[in-house]
Amino acid sequence: DVKVTQSSRYLVKRTGEKVFLECVQDMDHENMFWYRQDPGLGLRLIYFSYDVKMKEKGDIPEGYSVSREKKERFSLILESASTNQTSMYLCASSLLSPRGETQYFGPGTRLLVL
Amino acid sequence: GESVGLHLPTLSVQEGDNSIINCAYSNSASDYFIWYKQESGKGPQFIIDIRSNMDKRQGQRVTVLLNKTVKHLSLQIAATQPGDSAVYFCAENIGGNNNDMRFGAGTRLTVKP
Numbered sequence: 001d002v003k004v005t006q007s008s009r010y011l012v013k014r015t016g017e018k019v020f021l022e023c024v025q026d027m028d029h030e031n032m033f034w035y036r037q038d039p040g041l042g043l044r045l046i047y048f049s050y051d052v053k054m055k056e057k058g059d060i061p062e063g064y065s066v067s068r069e070k071k072e073r074f075s076l077i078l079e080s081a082s083t084n085q086t087s088m089y090l091c092a093s094s095l096l097s098p099r100g101e102t103q104y105f106g107p108g109t110r111l112l113v114l
Numbered sequence: 115g116e117s118v119g120l121h122l123p124t125l126s127v128q129e130g131d132n133s134i135i136n137c138a139y140s141n142s143a144s145d146y147f148i149w150y151k152q153e154s155g156k157g158p159q160f161i162i163d164i165r166s167n168m169d170k171r172q173g174q175r176v177t178v179l180l181n182k183t184v185k186h187l188s189l190q191i192a193a194t195q196p197g198d199s200a201v202y203f204c205a206e207n208i209g210g211n212n213n214d215m216r217f218g219a220g221t222r223l224t225v226k227p
Binding site (some may be wrong): 040094095103106107 | 205213215
């Protein structure tokens, strides 16, 4: 059974704090993704990674950075949290393939920035 | 009933009825499509997928139809149950090894007992 886990279900942080969101997958997937989900907007891609130490910007990378030191782990970092980063954050992973592959999601982290 | 799943509209059906959720996708070159179910407070869960060389695929109580001519995807749920209540959204793969997916905003399905 596929498994993507995220370090926290709920987080409350203050403006200006540094925030780390961790994601781990046990499927040996090459691709990993970070999305944010806001009401009425669908999922928007922040960053993705297709290999260890590799990263690519998604549609909304501003204010975020990522780290992939091990294949199974992908971290999202908010260097200085702001209130407009209050959102649901979803991690996903998939196989690397020339064809489309299913992305499997974690349970999400709901972040509130005060 | 039917609903277009782009701006989180709501579809309400009676338990036991069939549900149809629609999605208009954007890219005529998209070759892979997925339907996800997301229950409140949880991450999206894979339901069914279809590749562009097919126009219909069936799973357990679910069927996905793909009409490439009009770039339209639908999810049919047979004999809808209260446990089917959730937000459903479609995703399209717009190509490449990096599995670049685009997601609709979803449709909220409510099943009345």
